Amino acid sequence: MNNYFELRISINPEIEEIVSDICFTNFDCEGVVLAEEAWKDLEMTSTTRGTLKVFLTSLNNNPYEILKTEREILKARGFSDEDLGSWEIELDEKENQDWSKKWKEKWTVTHVTDKVAVVPSWLSYEPKEGEVTITLDPGCAFGTGTHQTTQLCMKAIEKYLQKGNSMADIGTGSGILAILAKKFGASNVYGCDNDETVIDVCIENAQINNVSDIVFELNTADKLTEKYDFVCANILHNVLAEIMGDLKNIMKPNGKMVLSGILDEKKPVVLEAIEREGLKIIETLHQDQWTAFVVEK
Numbered sequence: 001m002n003n004y005f006e007l008r009i010s011i012n013p014e015i016e017e018i019v020s021d022i023c024f025t026n027f028d029c030e031g032v033v034l035a036e037e038a039w040k041d042l043e044m045t046s047t048t049r050g051t052l053k054v055f056l057t058s059l060n061n062n063p064y065e066i067l068k069t070e071r072e073i074l075k076a077r078g079f080s081d082e083d084l085g086s087w088e089i090e091l092d093e094k095e096n097q098d099w100s101k102k103w104k105e106k107w108t109v110t111h112v113t114d115k116v117a118v119v120p121s122w123l124s125y126e127p128k129e130g131e132v133t134i135t136l137d138p139g140c141a142f143g144t145g146t147h148q149t150t151q152l153c154m155k156a157i158e159k160y161l162q163k164g165n166s167m168a169d170i171g172t173g174s175g176i177l178a179i180l181a182k183k184f185g186a187s188n189v190y191g192c193d194n195d196e197t198v199i200d201v202c203i204e205n206a207q208i209n210n211v212s213d214i215v216f217e218l219n220t221a222d223k224l225t226e227k228y229d230f231v232c233a234n235i236l237h238n239v240l241a242e243i244m245g246d247l248k249n250i251m252k253p254n255g256k257m258v259l260s261g262i263l264d265e266k267k268p269v270v271l272e273a274i275e276r277e278g279l280k281i282i283e284t285l286h287q288d289q290w291t292a293f294v295v296e297k
Contacts, residue, residue: 005056006092007063012085013050014289017147026066028057078238112154132183135208149260152285152292153177153234156258165229168250170221175202177232182211192219221246231257237266244273251297260292267291
């Protein structure tokens, strides 16, 4: 059994899923651990929060150069050094001891609300009465249900999506929001992303969750002509601001949209774009350092 490489990256924990997605996209990556915690008498005695641990099967790409480039891209998109963390790197070769199974031990069922749970595919889980479950492999693509930005969208879907609504998920990632909308009774559900590597993942996730009639494709909001009752856009704050007009164009009259992926200090950028397009904020949602806006056309 071949050895593996353990890559440890010092980051701001608030962007751990963004960095995870970078690793899955650029490296031969088989899993990540976001935080390892030790507890005693109901008190946490240690945590690795702030260090993303990444398991690599090979070093086909130079992680130092790739991460340096990706960090600069995020800075160009409006993230500060404080937003990102240092991205200091440690890299070690490890003896293979079924690590591909071991990292899964850190994952459990994520209860987003009383009615929504995300279940790793290798776990058995009996849902509560009336509970909607989504089966996913954590880390397969951006949007695995564990990050605050995804959970804010899921809460908005539960509250505002009505049965029979049409729904579009812009920047769909793992497809989790489109899948949830379908399970809550949406009729016509569409998901698109500008990263072609995630589309097959979305289709597979939909099949696993028995909602294979969702349409997923490589596309962007500005290319769409159909209009929807409900739109999700869980994207970086500056991208939301840039495409707010395109997002508005695909909303039906009186349609609703949830905008997420917004660090608290970046809210003014998105608020300005919401005002510019004449959209009405009907609720502001918060979770940790993240904000989401539910707007109406």
